[in-house]
Amino acid sequence: MTLAIAKIRVYILIFFAFLFYPIFTVLAFLRLRDDGRKKNPRILIIPQFTRIGDLICATPIFREIKKKYPNSYLAVVVTPKIAGIIKNNPRIDEIIIFEDRDYLEFFGLCRLFKKIRDEKFDWSICVSADTMGTILSVYGLIPNRIKIIRQERNFSEILSDWMNNFLIYYKNGEYIPQLYLKTIKFFGIESDDIKKEVFTSKVGDEKAEKFLKEKNINTNDLVIGIGATAGNKIKEWPMERFKKLAKRLTEVYKAKIIFIDPKDFSLEEFPSLMKRLNLFIAADSGPIHIAHALNVPLIDIIGPVDPADQAPQCEKCVIIKPSETIKPTIFAMRPAGDEKETRRAVESISTDMVYKAVKSLL
Numbered sequence: 001m002t003l004a005i006a007k008i009r010v011y012i013l014i015f016f017a018f019l020f021y022p023i024f025t026v027l028a029f030l031r032l033r034d035d036g037r038k039k040n041p042r043i044l045i046i047p048q049f050t051r052i053g054d055l056i057c058a059t060p061i062f063r064e065i066k067k068k069y070p071n072s073y074l075a076v077v078v079t080p081k082i083a084g085i086i087k088n089n090p091r092i093d094e095i096i097i098f099e100d101r102d103y104l105e106f107f108g109l110c111r112l113f114k115k116i117r118d119e120k121f122d123w124s125i126c127v128s129a130d131t132m133g134t135i136l137s138v139y140g141l142i143p144n145r146i147k148i149i150r151q152e153r154n155f156s157e158i159l160s161d162w163m164n165n166f167l168i169y170y171k172n173g174e175y176i177p178q179l180y181l182k183t184i185k186f187f188g189i190e191s192d193d194i195k196k197e198v199f200t201s202k203v204g205d206e207k208a209e210k211f212l213k214e215k216n217i218n219t220n221d222l223v224i225g226i227g228a229t230a231g232n233k234i235k236e237w238p239m240e241r242f243k244k245l246a247k248r249l250t251e252v253y254k255a256k257i258i259f260i261d262p263k264d265f266s267l268e269e270f271p272s273l274m275k276r277l278n279l280f281i282a283a284d285s286g287p288i289h290i291a292h293a294l295n296v297p298l299i300d301i302i303g304p305v306d307p308a309d310q311a312p313q314c315e316k317c318v319i320i321k322p323s324e325t326i327k328p329t330i331f332a333m334r335p336a337g338d339e340k341e342t343r344r345a346v347e348s349i350s351t352d353m354v355y356k357a358v359k360s361l362l
Contacts, residue, residue, distance in 0.1 A: 009109075010131060010132070010135065010156055011156060011159075013109070013135050013139070014131070014135070014156060014159050014160050017134075017135065017138045017139065017160070017163060018159075018163075021138070021163065024138055024139070024141060025143075027141050028141040028142060028143040029143045031120055031141060031143070039069065039071070040069065040071045040072055040073070041069060041072050041073075041122045041123055041187070042072070042073040042075075042119065042120060042121045042122050042123070043065065043072060043073065043074050043075070043121065043122065043123045043124070043125065044075050044076075044077060044096075044116065044119070044121045044123070044124045044125070044136075044137070044140070044142060045058065045061070045062070045074065045075070045076045045077070045124075045125050045127065046076075046077055046124060046125065046126040046127065046128055046132075046133040046136060046137070047076065047077075047078065047127050047128050048127075048128040048130070049077075049078055049079045049082075049098055049128070049132070050079055050081055050082060050231075051082070051231065051286065052082050052085055052231070052267070052285075052286025052287070052289065052290070053284075053285065053286045053288070053289040053310065054127075054128070054176070054310075054332065055076075055078065055082055055085060055086065056085065056196050056197075056198060056286070056289040056290065056292075056293055057176055057177045057180060057196060057289065057310050058127050058180050059086070059089065059091075059196050059197040059198070059293070060177060060180065060181060060191070060193060060194050060195060060196060060197070061125070061127070061180055061181060061183060061184050062074060062076075062089065062091035062092060062197070063091055063193075063195075063197060064181070064184055064189050064191045064193065065091075065184060065187065065189065066091045068187060068188070068189050069187070073093050073094075074091060074092055074093050074094075075092070075093060075094040075095070075096055075119065075121070076092055076094075076095055076096070077095075077096040077097075077098050077116075077136065078095065078096075078097065078098060079097070079098050079099070079100070080097055080099065082267065082286075083095055083097060083267075084266055084267030084268035084269075084270075085198065085267050085268070085270075085271075085286075085290070087201075087268045088199040088200060088201045088268065089197065089198075089199050090199065091197070094119075096112075096115060096116070096119075098112065109135075109139075112136070113136070113139040113140055116136060116139075116140030116141075116142070117139075117140050117141050119140075121140065121142045122142070122143065122144055123142065123143075123144040123145075123146065123186075123187075124136070124137040124140070124142040124144070124145050124146065125146045125147075125183050125184070126145070126146065126147040126148065126164070127148055127180050127183060128148075129147065129148040129149065129150045129157075129170065129333055130157065131154070131156040131157050131160050133147060134147060134157075134160045134161065134163050134164055135160070137163075137164070138163050144165065144166065144186075145163070145164040145165055145166065146164065146166040146167075146168070146183050146186055147161065147164035147166070147167060147168070148167075148168045148169075148170050148179065148180075148183065148333075149161055149167050149168065149169050149170065150170050150333045150334070151169075151170060151171065151172055151334075152172075152333075152334050152335060166186050168182050168183055170333055172334060173306075173308045173309075174308075175194075175308065175309070175310065176309050176310040176332050176333070177194040177196070177310060178192065178194060181193075181194065195293075196289060196292060196293035197293055198271050198290050198293035198294055199271070200271045200272045200275060201268060201269070201272065203269065204265070204268060204269035204270070204271065204272030204273075205272045207265065207269050207272065207273075208265075208269070208272040208273040208276055211264065211265075211273065212273075212276065215256070215258070217256050217258075221255075221256045222253055222254065222255040222256065222278050222279075222362075223255070223256050223258065223276065223277050223278050223279075224246075224249060224255045224256070224257050224258070224277065224278060224279045224280070224281065224358075225257075225258045225260055225273075225274065225277040225279070225280045225281070225282075225291075226242055226245075226246060226257060226258065226259050226260060226280075226281050226282065227260045227280065227281070227282030227283070227285060227287045227288070228242050228259060228260070228282070228283075229262070229285075230282070230283045230284070230285040231285055231286060232285075232330070234304075234339060234342050234343065234346075235283050235284060235285070235303055235304060235305065235330065235342070235346065236283050236346070237283050237301050237303065237346060237349065238346075238347070241350075241351045241354075242259075242281075244351050245281070245351050245354055245355060245358075246259070248351075248355055249355075249358065253362065258273075258277070260273075260282075260287065270287070270290065271290055271293075271294060274287070274290050274291055274294055274296060275294045275296065277291070277296050278296075278297065279296070279297045279298070279299070279358065279361060279362070280296050280297070280298045280299070281298070281299045281301070281354065281358070282298075282299075282300070282301065283300075283301045283302075283303060283346075284300050284301065284302045284303065284305040284311070288300050288312060289310075289312065291312075292312035292314065292317065295314075295316070296316075297316040297317075297361050298312060298316065298317050298318070299317075299318045299320060299354060299357045299358060299361070300312060300317065300318070300319045300320065301320045301346075301349055301354060302319050302320060302321055303320075303322065303342075303345045303346040303349060304322075304328055304329045304330045304337075304341070304342040304343075304345035304346060305328060305330045305331075306328035306330065306331050306332070307319055307321060307328070309331055309332040309333075310332055316361065318357040318360065318361060320349055320353055320354055320357055322344075322345045322348040322349060323348065326341070326344060326345045326348055327341070328345070329341045329342045329345065330342060
């Protein structure tokens with residue numbers, strides 16, 4: 001099945017959800033158990049399926065739910081691409097994998113719907129704000145559906161958002177981690193603790209120690225990690241500037257530089273290496289949020305990304321932005337802007353700007 005046909009299928013699913021909505025609603029509420037469910041709810045979290053940063057920004061709600069309801073059952077549905085980053089999270093009881101074939105094969109979604117129905121969830125929380133979250137919740141017969149609603153929605157969202165019975169409206173420019181926390185107010189949870197969480201594993205720790213030993217890096221060295229790639233190539237800072245920066249840091253600070261290669265560590269293992277860094281430098285991407293969650297000093301070359309959305313906020317975080325005359329073109333919950341302006345924002349950030357930021361942290 002092509003991507004275009006898969007999108008058509010989404011509209012077909014919306015049509016049948018609309019047609020049979022009363023039946024789905026009755027069946028969903030008939031599945032509710034006794035009053036004990038209020039103390040021990042079964043909750044499905046639906047984040048953005050492919051973005052590491054967005055998933056990490058959602059981790060505060062996992063923690064806050066478990067603090068309020070320690071015996072609740074918390075599941076998260078994600079693709080295999082990013083599942084590793086939450087595999088060691090003790091707040092999560094189950095990770096439901098949304099395989100590519102679930103989306104692209106004709107009956108793939110039906111298998112996923114059945115999986116969700118069999119779990120008998122009481123609540124879903126769609127923090128991704130997209131149509132698929134609504135579809136999974138309705139066909140999964142989840143009676144209580146919380147969803148974030150965007151101001152600039154696509155047509156499928158306009159058609160389907162009304163099927164959610166608890167809504168949070170996103171305002172352009174609102175800080176995403178705080179927005180996510182608003183979704184759990186329906187559980188009687190009021191919190192402004194946006195501290196992200198990422199956990200390591202014993203296997204990852206052992207691999208990181210072996211890796212550093214092989215590179216002749218010890219605990220007394222100043223170790224700086226550089227993430228030269230990003231999930232979206234248009235956001236990437238030029239490699240030659242990273243190399244120039246690395247050379248300068250080596251000469252001035254005698255730093256040991258590690259250019260992070262995704263092939264060296266799985267996403268599950270990567271935090272074990274990250275927490276051993278003294279500083280991490282990268283374009284705005286998932287690894288920046290991993291560093292932030294692990295309290296690693298970081299420099300976020302944010303370029304075209306709107307810093308108001310979800311840029312890390314802490315004393316150990318430095319955000320490198322273009323001049324005020326260059327406006328953001330990449331947003332968390334809004335359509336992207338002109339690609340030429342995106343590259344102009346990236347290219348406007350010089351090596352000297354990043355070096356000064358390193359100097360301020362060191």
